[in-house]
Amino acid sequence: EAGVAQSPRYKIIEKRQSVAFWCNPISGHATLYWYQQILGQGPKLLIQFQNNGVVDDSQLPKDRFSAERLKGVDSTLKIQPAKLEDSAVYLCASSLDLSNQPQHFGDGTRLSIL
């Protein structure tokens, strides 16, 4: 089965610019997650979707970050405007549903803010 697809792999922007990341989960996976991983730290959950609804976005900085999963399949995460502290790898993951099970990760987008 195809894994979680993410694009772009790398992105370099200047602070105050905007950027968007795209994720396509494993086929049939209802639950989708976006994580931020800062260098030297573990992944931190930003937002979790179940189909096209938000389960948890308590860690999402909503003044600058937004995410959507309109048709319950692929998803986009946007940052506008970007700050220097947003430099990180943004990982997308998916799972079949909300029950306890491993999440499957994409290879991430490495974002550098100049």
Next chain:
Amino acid sequence: DQQVKQNSPSLSVQEGRISILNCDYTNSMFDYFLWYKKYPAEGPTFLISISSIKDKNEDGRFTVFLNKSAKHLSLHIVPSQPGDSAVYFCAASRRDTGNQFYFGTGTSLTVIP
């Protein structure tokens, strides 16, 4: 508030010997635990899991041990191989939080040939 901690940032082991990676957690409500392996420029790959109803789970060369009273889990790799060199993350979740995981900061394992 770091609820899952991996206090050893790095570990070096000789090929063929045992690698032991440790993880501590603070939330006694966690009931499901995972280990992930991550190579550079790739996403984390699921390795092995354990539920709180067990204290041990094995999969080939990988064994995870859970000590609930100490809020501690460990991953044993025997024998260690050079291809095991990677960063290992432990993660924990509660059944009632919809498969949300808290991750440790990772341990970088180097297996020396």
